[in-house]
Amino acid sequence: MSTPNYPLALAIATAGWSNHETARLINDRAQQGGYRGVAIDHSRVGRWIRLGEKPRPPVPELLAGLLSERLGQSYTPELLRLAPGRRVRVLLDAAEHEALVAVAAAANVPVEEYVRALLRSALSPYKGAT
Known part of the structure; x- marks a missing residue:
């Protein structure tokens, strides 16, 4: 698909x-x-x-x-989804999953895109720090 x-x-x-x-x-x-x-x-x-x-x-x-x-901003093949991404598996309980799906649907965004945006936002203060 x-x-x-x-x-x-x-x-x-x-x-x-x-x-x-x-x-x-x-x-x-x-x-x-x-x-x-x-x-x-x-x-x-x-x-x-x-x-x-x-x-x-x-x-x-x-x-x-x-x-x-x-x-005028930095784009990478990964940000454009043109390169293979690294997968992370997060186990959610049923209520967490339902809440995530509901918020993504309310934002009219596929749940995978919503999760990526959440993770990027959470990790942005640490970007570049090693």
């Missing part, structure tokens, strides 16, 4: 790019960087968004760089 890539869709929409423009920018950046095997088209970008397909390197890094430049 495929899952839409909402973070990528939001970033591209915020940049004001169409799928055509996104593909063109990636191809241009790849050519400038000497990557000969990159040939992205608009339908591929659409599959990344609609189906959650993940492009092969160096495309995630190129796209994250383009979006970072355009939007």
